[in-house]
Amino acid sequence: MQRQTYTARLTQKACISESAQCYHLEFELDELETFDFAAGQFLSAVAVDGRGKTQTRAYSIASAASGNRFDLCVNRVEGGFFSNYLVDLPEGESVQVHGPHGHFILKTPVTDSIFVATGTGIAPMRGFTQWLFPEEGEAAGADRSEGRHIWLIYGTRHESEIYYRDYFERLASEHENFHYVTTLSRADENWSGKRGYVQEHLGSIVESRGGALPSVQSLASVGSLGGAVADTVVAVEERVLAEPLAFDIHTYICGLNDMVSAVRQRLTGYGWHKKQIIFERYD
Numbered sequence: 001m002q003r004q005t006y007t008a009r010l011t012q013k014a015c016i017s018e019s020a021q022c023y024h025l026e027f028e029l030d031e032l033e034t035f036d037f038a039a040g041q042f043l044s045a046v047a048v049d050g051r052g053k054t055q056t057r058a059y060s061i062a063s064a065a066s067g068n069r070f071d072l073c074v075n076r077v078e079g080g081f082f083s084n085y086l087v088d089l090p091e092g093e094s095v096q097v098h099g100p101h102g103h104f105i106l107k108t109p110v111t112d113s114i115f116v117a118t119g120t121g122i123a124p125m126r127g128f129t130q131w132l133f134p135e136e137g138e139a140a141g142a143d144r145s146e147g148r149h150i151w152l153i154y155g156t157r158h159e160s161e162i163y164y165r166d167y168f169e170r171l172a173s174e175h176e177n178f179h180y181v182t183t184l185s186r187a188d189e190n191w192s193g194k195r196g197y198v199q200e201h202l203g204s205i206v207e208s209r210g211g212a213l214p215s216v217q218s219l220a221s222v223g224s225l226g227g228a229v230a231d232t233v234v235a236v237e238e239r240v241l242a243e244p245l246a247f248d249i250h251t252y253i254c255g256l257n258d259m260v261s262a263v264r265q266r267l268t269g270y271g272w273h274k275k276q277i278i279f280e281r282y283d
Helices: 081-087 119-132 165-174 203-209 216-220 233-242 257-269
Strands: 006-017 022-029 042-048 054-060 069-075 094-101 112-118 150-156 178-184 249-255 277-281
Touching: 006 069, 022 081, 022 094, 042 081, 054 069, 054 081, 054 119, 069 081, 069 119, 112 119, 112 203, 112 257, 119 150, 119 165, 119 249, 165 178, 249 257, 257 277
Parallel strands: 112 150, 112 249, 150 178, 249 277
Antiparallel strands: 006 022, 006 094, 022 069, 042 054, 042 094
16 A cells, blocks of 8 residues: 655754764755654655665654654765755755654653664654643643653764754753763764763662663552462463553663664673663664
8 A cells, every 4th residue: 555645844944963974954844734643653765766666765763743743864885875854954945755654662651761763763762752842833842751760871982973063961960861882883083971881880780770671570569458378370470461651750862773783782691671671772
């Protein structure tokens, strides 16, 4: 079945990292009054290349829903058709898109959360934070985080490649429950912040905050009620598996597969359940 496509007009373009050739793009869908999507979802752009072949490329939306507008964060890729097509698109020109798509969205109710991203994986995290701490529209000034603590760990190679740094630093200064952590894998001698890969900086957060699923054995050790014999481990395990699992902290990960796998492995090593770990990878 053919998907419904919309005409997205580029209203503003800015290079946010010269060294990485990363661009922030703002679009409007003129035929729609509102473009409803959940923060974290993606859309697909469609265009015909120089050989007459229709190309489609998925991009995470780098904003929360706001009227008929949406933002993208795109790195220019040498030899890549779509990245070059979008970053070279003149303001006022349009591209066809369809969506929204995807299930990389915040769990409700909101819990304490760790956002982990590298490169343009920061796009859905910007959408998450714009939804949690809205600054525009009817919800401006509201706080959908409900006081939950939100950590953003962002990793990249060089300081010049920290996308949206000013926005996240300001957010952290204005909201005491938002914590912004940047780490560089190829930092020069002038960098005074954290170094290494994102998974190396999970430990202090996880160990201080907790949030692992209680073990079946610990549940089975709970005393009996009314003199009845306490549940056996097997009985408790059956009950746990039969009931919905509820957690008071989640981790959301977006980036290349190797990073996503490393973060998932580190978290499961801390005893986290797989349902606490939500991820999207783009390679």
